[in-house]
Amino acid sequence: MIWAVLLSIAMAVTLGSANRSTPIGSLEGQLLLNETCRETAAATSDASDVYDVDAKHVAASLNYARAIEHWASSSTQISACSFEPGTAMDVGIALRILGETKTPFAVKGSGHATNPGFSSTTGVQIAMTRFSDIVYNSEARTVTVGTGLIWDDVYAVLEPRGVNVIGGRISGVGVAGLTLGGGYSWLTNQYGLTIDTVQAFELVMPNGTVINVMETSRPDLFFALKVRFYARLCNLIHLFAWRSEQFCIVTRFTLKTSPQTQVWGGLITYAADAAHRVNTATVNFGANSTDPKAVIVTGHAYTLGQLLVTEILFYDAPAPPPGIFDEFLAIPSLIEDSIFNETLVTQTGALNYTSLWHPVFVAYEAEIFLPTLLNHSTTPSRAQPLMPLNIYFAWLSPYSDQLNQDAVRTSARTLQASAMNAGQNDIANAALYPNYAIFDTPLVNMYGANLPSLQAIKAAVDPEDVMGLAGGFML
Known part of the structure; x- marks a missing residue:
């Protein structure tokens, strides 16, 4: 069995470059922005704060810097001010002001976005930092979490209770973006x-209205938020993520939990001469594995003039069954970092790419799941189970942006053509995974036949296109 591969383009990251911000603009425009910032500060409650770009106090300056900071320097812009709402009502007040004044803004969850301008702005930066509540309901077996959290925070609270959520796989990933973008997890095969x-x-x-959306109360919005596997119609971000056709801001999620035992997993790093054996083992695993507790991610990274091959192995139990990973474990390795007896492991085997980065870093990661991974929901467009392929480029110089972005696109097209030539014709019009999509990806390539329905919902709930002031992918 040859698995079809979903060729999704990951946005390139620019690291360490000087002055990646966009200029604020004219003096008149700056004065208008400043007035909007002051109006927001005056209209919202004491639970919220506004910090100016030229904040004089050290604490305010640090809060401003934290609010606009992103994991990738290419995603950080110098905003006129930052707004940290403390309540959903204050978010609504700010949205009304921003809409009335036609002020550009952006919404940031954890700041793990890489698409430029998708969760950053030269206008008003809304940082959801204060939405950090985690409330576990043991009777309903759910947890309600704020959209300013990262998954590490949620795992730490749930671990003593012996339960888990279907969340991020590496440390530092935000709750908001991963969820609204779909969210592949170590537990996706099962849940x-x-x-x-x-x-x-x-x-x-x-x-400005605050509402709770459930399938029974607002089926239109519930559909829009979940359509395809991961319709991101709201305005929060994640690793390699985008901010899509928005019509709202999500402040909290209520998620199902599942029982969690200890897990086994780790990272293996191989030399370049092991690539063929690792690739063969990956194909064999994808073709033969039927165990929903087993997940692998095969990576090929090129840096410092060298090719490194990595394998992340994960099993949702204290130890895997005999033989399931033997083909990988039999290949001579450079580093083998197995982790045992962990409960809620988000960074199991996560490769620290930062330590490997050089002027240019290139990586490809094939994520292997069971073909039944989409059988856990009735959301539309799930007939074609495809695996995500993360194409990841990073570089230091901002002058190389266009060159490397074009290289990412060319690489994706080349891989797709190669797969189709090998007989995987079912990927010709496969939907791309939004959380790995580069900034200029056409919406139809992600939502297909669902796009007209999403556009109709957008027009109904945001007729003034307030959310269009925030940039990103637009309906």
């Missing part, structure tokens, strides 16, 4: 994508 486990959304609509 689906993160978006499949959402029971309710707390939303702030463009008119």
